[in-house]
Amino acid sequence: MVATSYLLGVSTRRVDKLVEQLGVAHISKSQVSELAKHLDGQVEAFRSRPLDAGPYRFVQADALTMKVREDGRVVNVHCLLAVGVNGDGHREILGLDVVSSEDGAGWRAFFRGLVARDLSGVRLVTSDAHRGLVAAIGAMLPGASWQRCRTHYLRDLLTFTPKSSQPWVATLVRTIFDQADANEVAVQFDRVVDALTEKLPRAAQHLEEAKADLLAFTGYPREIWRQIWSSNPQERLNKEIRRRTDVVGIFPDRGAIIRLVGAVLAEQHDEWIETHRYFGLEILAKVDTANTPSDTPEISVTSEALTA
Structure with a gap:
C-alpha cells in the first residue's frame, strides 16, 4: 500500500x-x-531492456531538473529522458538516466547506452537547442537529423523582440507551420524573414540562421508534422512526472529519483503499447520510401542555436 x-x-x-x-x-x-x-x-x-522493437525512426529527448541531497547539501541533478516511435508505430520510453550536469558528456553516455541496447534506424531527433544534447545527437546517432522544437525556438526568438512586437512576431512565425506542403513552408519562411527584416532585423537574422534546424520536419509526410516538429508530446509526459515528483520535493538520493520516475515511465510505456498506434504502418512505410538514410541531411547547428 x-x-x-x-x-x-x-x-x-x-x-x-x-x-x-x-x-x-x-x-x-x-x-x-x-x-x-x-x-x-x-x-x-x-x-x-533490449530495444528490439525498432527501427526507431523518430526520437524525442529532454531533461528535467530534480533536487537531491548529496554530501549534506541539496543539489540539482538532471533526469535525461528519451521517447521513440518503434517499428510497429507505438511510442516507447527508450531510456532514463540521472546525471550531475546536462552537458555533452552526460548526453553522449546516455545515447551510447541506448545504442548498446540496440537503438537503431533513427532518422530524426526532436529537442530543444541545448548545446550538449545537440552535439551528442550528431556524435552518437550518425545519419540522424535534428529538429529544433518550434515551441522552444519561438520562446528564444521572442527574447530578440521588443515586448510590444511579440504578439505580431509570434503570429507571423506560426504561419510558417500552417502551410500545405514542404515547398509552401519554405516559401512562407522566406516571406516571414523578409517581413521581419524591415522592422526587426536582429530577429530576422536569428530566424534565418535557424532555418535548416527548424524545417527538418518537412522531409517527412505531412500527416505526422504535428508530432515531430516540436517536443510538446514530451512536455505532456514531463507534466505527469512533475505531478508525481513535486510531492517529494527533495529526494534522499539519486536511486529514489530513478525509482519513482522510472516507475512512472514504465507505467506510461505499458499504456502506450496497449493503446492505438502513434503512427500508422502506412505512414512509416512512406517514411522508409521517401526518406532513405542517404537523403538525410547531417546535423548542422548554428552558433545562435547552441547559445539560445
Missing part, C-alpha cells in the same frame, strides 16, 4: 494517515522511500 501510494504521488502526510488506520503510529519520508524499494528490480529491468 505504501509503495503504491508513493508511485501515485500521494504525499507522505496522507500516507501517514493511511498507515495509522493499519495500526502504525507514524511513517517518515525516508521510511516511505525504503518501503518502495521493492520497485527497484522492476524499474532496472525496464531501464535495461
Whole structure:
C-alpha cells in the first residue's frame, strides 16, 4: 500500500494517515522511500531492456531538473529522458538516466547506452537547442537529423523582440507551420524573414540562421508534422512526472529519483503499447520510401542555436 501510494504521488502526510488506520503510529519520508524499494528490480529491468522493437525512426529527448541531497547539501541533478516511435508505430520510453550536469558528456553516455541496447534506424531527433544534447545527437546517432522544437525556438526568438512586437512576431512565425506542403513552408519562411527584416532585423537574422534546424520536419509526410516538429508530446509526459515528483520535493538520493520516475515511465510505456498506434504502418512505410538514410541531411547547428 505504501509503495503504491508513493508511485501515485500521494504525499507522505496522507500516507501517514493511511498507515495509522493499519495500526502504525507514524511513517517518515525516508521510511516511505525504503518501503518502495521493492520497485527497484522492476524499474532496472525496464531501464535495461533490449530495444528490439525498432527501427526507431523518430526520437524525442529532454531533461528535467530534480533536487537531491548529496554530501549534506541539496543539489540539482538532471533526469535525461528519451521517447521513440518503434517499428510497429507505438511510442516507447527508450531510456532514463540521472546525471550531475546536462552537458555533452552526460548526453553522449546516455545515447551510447541506448545504442548498446540496440537503438537503431533513427532518422530524426526532436529537442530543444541545448548545446550538449545537440552535439551528442550528431556524435552518437550518425545519419540522424535534428529538429529544433518550434515551441522552444519561438520562446528564444521572442527574447530578440521588443515586448510590444511579440504578439505580431509570434503570429507571423506560426504561419510558417500552417502551410500545405514542404515547398509552401519554405516559401512562407522566406516571406516571414523578409517581413521581419524591415522592422526587426536582429530577429530576422536569428530566424534565418535557424532555418535548416527548424524545417527538418518537412522531409517527412505531412500527416505526422504535428508530432515531430516540436517536443510538446514530451512536455505532456514531463507534466505527469512533475505531478508525481513535486510531492517529494527533495529526494534522499539519486536511486529514489530513478525509482519513482522510472516507475512512472514504465507505467506510461505499458499504456502506450496497449493503446492505438502513434503512427500508422502506412505512414512509416512512406517514411522508409521517401526518406532513405542517404537523403538525410547531417546535423548542422548554428552558433545562435547552441547559445539560445
